[in-house]
Amino acid sequence: MKVGFIGLGAMGRHMARHLQEAGHDMTVHDIRREAATPFLEAGADWADTPKGVALASEVILTSLPGPVDVEGVVLGPDGIADGITSGQVYLDLSTNSPVVTRRLHREMADRGVEMLDVPVSGGTVGAEAGTLSMLVGGDEELFNRMLPLLEQFGDKPFYCGPSGAGQVCKLVNNYISLSIQPLLAEAFTIGVKAGVDPVTIFEAVSRSTGNTPSMQRRYPTGLFKGNFAPGFTVNLGRKDLGLAIDLAKDFDVPVQYGPLSWKEYDETSKRDRGLLDTGAVALIQEERAGVEIRADIDAK
Numbered sequence: 001m002k003v004g005f006i007g008l009g010a011m012g013r014h015m016a017r018h019l020q021e022a023g024h025d026m027t028v029h030d031i032r033r034e035a036a037t038p039f040l041e042a043g044a045d046w047a048d049t050p051k052g053v054a055l056a057s058e059v060i061l062t063s064l065p066g067p068v069d070v071e072g073v074v075l076g077p078d079g080i081a082d083g084i085t086s087g088q089v090y091l092d093l094s095t096n097s098p099v100v101t102r103r104l105h106r107e108m109a110d111r112g113v114e115m116l117d118v119p120v121s122g123g124t125v126g127a128e129a130g131t132l133s134m135l136v137g138g139d140e141e142l143f144n145r146m147l148p149l150l151e152q153f154g155d156k157p158f159y160c161g162p163s164g165a166g167q168v169c170k171l172v173n174n175y176i177s178l179s180i181q182p183l184l185a186e187a188f189t190i191g192v193k194a195g196v197d198p199v200t201i202f203e204a205v206s207r208s209t210g211n212t213p214s215m216q217r218r219y220p221t222g223l224f225k226g227n228f229a230p231g232f233t234v235n236l237g238r239k240d241l242g243l244a245i246d247l248a249k250d251f252d253v254p255v256q257y258g259p260l261s262w263k264e265y266d267e268t269s270k271r272d273r274g275l276l277d278t279g280a281v282a283l284i285q286e287e288r289a290g291v292e293i294r295a296d297i298d299a300k
């Protein structure tokens with residue numbers, strides 16, 4: 001199949017690699033041309049614009065930072081919409097606003113193009129391993145038709161409902177997983193200042209009801225080692241929490257805890273830590289509490 005891929009970043013480069021390794025004819029594009037080098041060396045074609053990708057492909061995928069980028073790439077000058085025609089399929093893998101997603105879905109439908117929202121979960125580790133969870137919105141028959149392609153770079157495609165439903169589920173998921181991180185940092189600073197070492201707290205919580213994937217994924221190899229290499233950046237976390245809070249406003253849902261967490265991501269970003277992994281939100285709490293949650297878990 002002729003597959004176009006736009007956005008070869010932390011997530012996209014792995015997903016596109018799986019598709020290329022599956023034998024598809026790839027055309028790729030990114031504003032950072034150097035991101036395409038490994039794909040071109042492996043035989044992919046380069047397109048100078050998203051329009052060029054659309055002209056060359058049967059299925060076009062995007063993995064872009066957020067709504068503004070996706071709208072620009074789809075509807076902007078030389079965008080996908082300028083090159084795509086009836087019968088083609090567009091899949092957006094970005095975490096996007098459901099409102100923007102539904103607008104793009106209508107724009108595509110007007111051109112006879114089918115679209116699914118396919119936000120993914122599982123981080124760069126899941127992307128690299130091909131084990132991403134995929135939360136899919138759009139027409140169910142199209143979902144079933146696209147399953148073989150989706151399963152080439154993720155192993156858990158899950159149909160959530162009509163257009164935008166994948167994004168709603170993804171934002172609900174990230175509202176939970178991102179909001180919990182500042183709380184985790186508070187809990188650990190309490191425990192460490194109260195005299196118990198971080199690894200013992202980690203092992204105790206791992207066996208108990210407070211256990212959470214956010215702690216399992218980000219503490220042993222991240223915070224304990226002071227390693228904040230992304231991963232999933234603070235700026236993207238701030239974007240996702242912001243999108244979920246906007247969705248709450250759109251649907252008149254009062255919220256308290258998400259906005260408190262959002263402030264921690266915003267503050268972390270303002271302190272020049274926006275390109276670090278989201279685990280870096282703990283640094284603010286460490287500074288406030290005057291304690292560092294560092295440990296050599298391997299030595300335990």
Ligand code: NAD
Nearest residue numbers: 007008009010011012030031064065094095123124231232
């Ligand atoms: P990233 O910033 O590493 O990658 C985005 C890529 O898009 C970059 O290569 C960038 O150069 C390119 N890009 C940006 N604007 C562009 C444009 N106008 N035209 C062409 N290319 C453009 O981000 P990422 O971490 O790969 O995340 C991508 C999406 O996946 C985001 O929506 C994010 O929220 C979501 N996501 C990320 C993770 C994670 O762990 N990193 C996990 C799940 C979902």
